[in-house]
Amino acid sequence: MTAVAFIGLGVMGAPMAQNLVKAGFDVIGHNRSPARTDTLVASGGRRADSVADAVRDADVIVTMLPDSPDVEAVVLGEGGALETARHGALLVDASTVRPETSRAVAAAAEARGVRALDAPVSGGEAGAVEGTLSIMVGGDEEVYESALPVLRAMGSTVVHVGPAGAGQTVKAANQLIVAGTIELVSEALVFLDSHGVDLGAAVSVLAGGLAGNAVLQRKAPAMLARDFTPGFRIDLHHKDLGIVLAAVREAGVALPLGTHVAGLVASLRAQGGGSLDHSALLLQVESLSGRDNELRSRPV
C-alpha cells in the first residue's frame, strides 16, 4: 500500500486528501492548524503532528499550500519535507506558486535524491471534492508517469506540459486568460446593457460563436443575477496574477492585455472587492461607467 503524506489540508487540500484515501492510498495528513486534520482522520486517514512525522516514511509527498513563501518554508526550510524525505520519494507540489519556486524545489529535491513535480490544479473546490480537477504537470516524463495513479485520484484531466516549472507556467497562463475573459465579458455586458439589449438573449447567441467561452457558459448567469458569492476570490486571483507579472518580467515578454487586466484586478481589490468572486470585475466596469452598482455603495 502506497503511503502518501499530504501537507496542507485547506479548502482544496482536505477533499484532495480524502480522494486519495478513497482511491486506496494510506494517507497521513499534516496541517498547521491541527483541527483541519479531523475530517481526514474520520475518512480513514491518519494525522501527523509535524511535517517531518508526515513525510518520514512516505512514498509520495503531496503539498497544497497558499503561496511561494509557504512552499519554500515547508519544503526547503529547516525541518522541511526535503530534510526528512526518504531517498527516492516522490514530491508532488499542487500549490500555485512562481515557476522559479518550482524550479528551485526541483533542483533541491534532485540534490537530495527526491523526484519532484509541480502539479498546480484548476477547477475549484467543486473539482477538488469531485476529483475532477485539471492538473498541469511539470517535471521529467518518467517521474510524471510514475505519479499518474496519485494524480488521477485527484483529477480527471491530467496533462504533462513540460519540464520543472512548466505546470506553474500553464497555471499562470490559465489565470491570465480567465481574468481577461471575465473582464471582456463584463465589458460586453455593460456595453450591451447601455444600448438596451436583452442580456440573456445576447449571452446565448454570443456563447455559440467564435466569442464563445467558459465564462459566458458558467459565470454569466450568476453575473446577470448579480450573485458574486465566491467561487474564486479576487484576493486569490490577485495573488495569482502577481505570479504572472513576475514570470512575464523574468521572461522579458510583452503582454499588454494581461498586464492591463492585472491592474484592473488590483484596483477592484483596492476598492474593497477582495472577498468577492472574480466575476465581480463586472461591478468595476459598471463603476468606471458611472452606473449604479454595489461596488460604489460598498464600504471599503
Add this chain to the structure above:
Amino acid sequence: MTAVAFIGLGVMGAPMAQNLVKAGFDVIGHNRSPARTDTLVASGGRRADSVADAVRDADVIVTMLPDSPDVEAVVLGEGGALETARHGALLVDASTVRPETSRAVAAAAEARGVRALDAPVSGGEAGAVEGTLSIMVGGDEEVYESALPVLRAMGSTVVHVGPAGAGQTVKAANQLIVAGTIELVSEALVFLDSHGVDLGAAVSVLAGGLAGNAVLQRKAPAMLARDFTPGFRIDLHHKDLGIVLAAVREAGVALPLGTHVAGLVASLRAQGGGSLDHSALLLQVESLSGRDNELRSRPV
C-alpha cells in the same frame, strides 16, 4: 412564392442568396459590379440592373453591404431601396454597421410603411455557404417572427436580442470579445513559449477549464502551425472595432480592455498586417516581445 430582393452579392452575400434560392424563395439579386450576379442566376435566381428594379416587387429586401455609408446610400439614398419598396415590405439588413445607422434605417423605414430589422451575422464564409450563420436580430418582435423563414434559410442560430440597433450592438460585442480573446490567447502562447512549455499540451489543458474558449478550440491549431490565411481579415476586424469604439463613446461607458485591444488591432494593421487573419495578433505579441517572426521581416 415570396419574392426576395438581395442587394450585395459579395463573399458573404452570394452564398446567402443562393441558400434563399435553395429554400424556395424567388430571389432577384443586384450587385454594384454585375459579374457577381452570375452565380446567383446559374443557381436559379434572377438579376436586377438597379436597386430600384430589384426591390420594386419584393416582399422581402435583404441587404449585405460592407459598411455604414454603403447602407446609408443603398437604403436611404436617392434611388435607394426605401424610395421604391412596396408598402408593407420587410427590410432585413444583414450588414455589420453602427447601431445608430440601424436605428436611422428603422426610423426611415417606418416613415415609408416598411418593416425593418437589423440582422448582422457571424460565422464567416463557411457559415454563409453552409447556412449555419448566427444571426443577431434587432427590431420589433412581430416583425422578427414574420422574418423567421427568411432568416432560418441563411442561419442556424437566429436570436431576437432587442429593439432596432440591438442586433448591431450584439455583433459589436461579439467582435470585441473575439478580438480580446485572440489577443489573450496570443499573449498566453508567447508567455508559455518563453518558458519552454509544450504548447500543444498546454492548449489542450487550457481549453478544458474556465480558460476554455472557441479561439483555443478553432484557431489555436492554425496559430501554432503559423498559418494566418484568412478567415476573417484584420482590415475587417479593424472596421468592426471602429463601430465598437463609436458605440462605446456614444453610450458613455468605459471598456478599458476593449479599447486597448482595438488599439492593438489598429497597430497590427498599421504595420502591414491588414490582409492577414485576425489570429495574426500573435505575430504582434511576438514582435513586441522581441521574438523573431514574420511580422518584423514582412515588408509594410
Add this chain to the structure above:
Amino acid sequence: MTAVAFIGLGVMGAPMAQNLVKAGFDVIGHNRSPARTDTLVASGGRRADSVADAVRDADVIVTMLPDSPDVEAVVLGEGGALETARHGALLVDASTVRPETSRAVAAAAEARGVRALDAPVSGGEAGAVEGTLSIMVGGDEEVYESALPVLRAMGSTVVHVGPAGAGQTVKAANQLIVAGTIELVSEALVFLDSHGVDLGAAVSVLAGGLAGNAVLQRKAPAMLARDFTPGFRIDLHHKDLGIVLAAVREAGVALPLGTHVAGLVASLRAQGGGSLDHSALLLQVESLSGRDNELRSRPV
C-alpha cells in the same frame, strides 16, 4: 480701419473680440443667443443679428465655436459665412475642431475666393482675457502673415505650424499631452501619498528635474488643496480627446498612452465628473485605488 466679424461670443470668444476692439479693429459681433453681444457693444463693438449681416462687409471673419458641427453649420451651411463673405476676405477659425473639418473649410473657402486659416488657441479664459493665448496656425504661409495683426491682438505666442488642419493637429497633440501629464502627476501623487511622503516637498523636487512640467507648476498646488473648480472642464477635454481619437484613427498611427488616457477621461465623465476641472483625474486615481475621496461620495 479693418472690419472684423466675430462669430461666437462665449467664455473665450467675448474677451477675444474685446481685445480686437482694444487693438483698434472695427469689430461686429454675432452670437446665437444675442444677450452675449452686450458686453462687446459696451466695449465699442457693434452687433449683427445674423451671420450674414456680420460677415457681409468684413475684411476678416473670426469664428470661435464649440465643435465641428457648429463650424460646419456656421461656415459651410446655408446662410453661412462663406455664402456671404466678400471675395478676398480672410477667415480665421479659432475653434477647436477636427483637422479634417479645417481642411474641408479651407477647400470650400478657396472655391469661394476666401483665404482661410485654422487657428485654435490654448491658455484658457485667463489667456483670452489678457490676450496671452497661444495660437497654433495652419494654412498658407502668406495668408498667415497677412493675419498676424489680428492674431497678435488675441495671443502672445503665435506660431505657423503647417498647412490647413495643422493648427488643429497641434492643438489635438497639446490636449493629448496635457491630459496624459495630469494623469501621470495624479498617479504619482496617489503613489507618494500611499507611502507617506510629504507631497509638497515631493512636488518641488519633481518639478525641478526631467520630470518637471507645467502641470506640476500650475496645477499641483490646487490639486493638493483639493480645489477642482474649473479652469478647463472634463466635458471639454473629453470632446477634444474625441478629436484626437478620430484623427489618430484617420492617420493609422498607434498612440497607446494617448488612447488609454482618453478612456480614463471618458470614465471620469461617465462617473459624473464632467463639470470639474480636468485636474480632477486625481479623484479617479484615488477612487481606483480605493482611497476615500469626493468622487466616490459624489452623486452621479
Add this chain to the structure above:
Amino acid sequence: MTAVAFIGLGVMGAPMAQNLVKAGFDVIGHNRSPARTDTLVASGGRRADSVADAVRDADVIVTMLPDSPDVEAVVLGEGGALETARHGALLVDASTVRPETSRAVAAAAEARGVRALDAPVSGGEAGAVEGTLSIMVGGDEEVYESALPVLRAMGSTVVHVGPAGAGQTVKAANQLIVAGTIELVSEALVFLDSHGVDLGAAVSVLAGGLAGNAVLQRKAPAMLARDFTPGFRIDLHHKDLGIVLAAVREAGVALPLGTHVAGLVASLRAQGGGSLDHSALLLQVESLSGRDNELRSRPV
C-alpha cells in the same frame, strides 16, 4: 576633517566622490573592481581594499550601487558596512533601490547605532560631474540636517521628503513621470508627423503652454535629430520601473498609465533597445504605427 567612506565608484559614484574631495572631505573610496579607484586617488582621495577597511573610521558612509541586492550585500551582508561602522556614524545610500530596501537598511542601521538616510539622485552623469544633482532624502529630520554639508557637496537641489524610504518613493515617482512624459511626447510627435505638421514649430508652441515639460525642452531636439545616444539607458529605466511596479503593488494603489508605460519600456528592451537612450521610446511608437525606423531594421 570629516572622513567619508564612498562605496561604489561607477559612472555616477566616481564624480560624486570627487566633488566631496573638492569640498574638503577626507574621502576613502572602495569599488569592487579596484581600477575604478584610480581617478579618486589622483584627485586627492584614498583607496580601501574592502568595504570594512573603507568604513572602519568613517564619520559618513556614502553608497552608490546598482540595485537592491547590491545594497543588501554591501550594507547588510556579512562583512558589510553595518558590521564595521562606528557607533554614531551616518550612512547615506544614494543608490536607486526599492523603498522597502531603504526601510530595511534604516531599521538595521538603527539597531547598530548608525544613523541612515536614503538619498537617491536625479540629474544624470552631467549632474554628478557638475555637482548639480537633485537629491531626494528620506529619514529623520535631524539626521537629514546633519547630512546637509555632504549632500550639498554633491547636489544643488536637496530636499527632505519624508521618513525612511521616502527618498526612494519620490525617485520612483520621478522615473514614472519621466517615462510617461517621454512616451506622451513620442506619441504626439508621431501623430503630428503623420498629419504633415512642422515638428520644430509644433514643439516650440507645445513647450510654452500647459503641455510644456522638461522632455520637450531638453530631449525633443535630439529626438527630432534621431540621436538616441544615452543619456539614460532603457535598461536602467526598465530596472527603475520594476521598483515602481513593486512599490505600487505593495501599496495597493492603481496607476493605470504608469503600469502601461512600464510595459512599453519592457517591450522596447525586449526588442533590443536596452542600450539606447530612454527617448528611444519614439522608435517604438513609430514601429507600432508601421513607420520605417531604426528599431524595425535593428538586429535584436
